[in-house]
Amino acid sequence: KNQVEQSPQSLIILEGKNCTLQCNYTVSPFSNLRWYKQDTGRGPVSLTIMTFSENTKSNGRYTATLDADTKQSSLHITASQLSDSASYICVVSELSSTSGTYKYIFGTGTRLKVLA
Amino acid sequence: NAGVTQTPKFQVLKTGQSMTLQCAQDMNHNSMYWYRQDPGMGLRLIYYSASEGTTDKGEVPNGYNVSRLNKREFSLRLESAAPSQTSVYFCASSDWQGPGNTIYFGEGSWLTVV
Numbered sequence: 001k002n003q004v005e006q007s008p009q010s011l012i013i014l015e016g017k018n019c020t021l022q023c024n025y026t027v028s029p030f031s032n033l034r035w036y037k038q039d040t041g042r043g044p045v046s047l048t049i050m051t052f053s054e055n056t057k058s059n060g061r062y063t064a065t066l067d068a069d070t071k072q073s074s075l076h077i078t079a080s081q082l083s084d085s086a087s088y089i090c091v092v093s094e095l096s097s098t099s100g101t102y103k104y105i106f107g108t109g110t111r112l113k114v115l116a
Numbered sequence: 117n118a119g120v121t122q123t124p125k126f127q128v129l130k131t132g133q134s135m136t137l138q139c140a141q142d143m144n145h146n147s148m149y150w151y152r153q154d155p156g157m158g159l160r161l162i163y164y165s166a167s168e169g170t171t172d173k174g175e176v177p178n179g180y181n182v183s184r185l186n187k188r189e190f191s192l193r194l195e196s197a198a199p200s201q202t203s204v205y206f207c208a209s210s211d212w213q214g215p216g217n218t219i220y221f222g223e224g225s226w227l228t229v230v
Contacts, residue, residue, distance in 0.1 A: 031215035043221030093215045102215050106158030
């Protein structure tokens with residue numbers, strides 16, 4: 001079972017509309033959570049990073065929220081643009097108790113399509 | 117400032133052939149990574165190098181080898197390619213292998229094994 005689940009798998013919205021993407025995780029112990037944007041045919045690019053003590057973080061029209069108690073995060077996109085069409089990937093980092101190193105666990109992503 | 121550069125962009129191999137994916141970063145990062153991305157699955161770590169001179173297995177290392185040539189370069193080698201290795205491969209780097217560090221990805225290498 002994937003420790004990072006994202007929903008919906010895909011989403012289509014009209015330009016100018018808002019949308020919210022969800023990320024639920026079971027990773028423990030949790031260190032931090034990132035959201036990445038991946039354009040088709042490109043590598044992922046970081047949007048936000050939050051530690052367990054942060055509830056919200058914004059990057060322009062992107063706002064990420066985190067509830068560490070319920071292990072849920074959301075990415076809200078305001079006033080969507082055609083260029084927002086991409087996959088959005090939630091990544092949770094976990095500290096390995098055996099190796100002492102950090103492991104990044106990637107969700108499968110939400111594919112967003114913004115239509116004119 | 118190119119960031120993370122990986123080559124080749126596209127490659128078709130026959131089963132049993134070998135090849136090396138090259139990766140270089142110009143951000144003076146200490147840690148480098150190789151991931152693969154398959155449809156319906158999240159990015160999975162193949163190997164990583166926390167710092168120059170060290171390499172460690174990730175989640176799916178079988179069938180791969182890596183070399184941290186210097187601080188800038190981290191290559192991934194497929195010794196005997198199999199169809200199951202058809203995937204998109206991403207090289208990445210970060211300042212250190214730790215939770216507060218942003219991982220920067222290359223543009224990807226599309227590999228098909230027939």
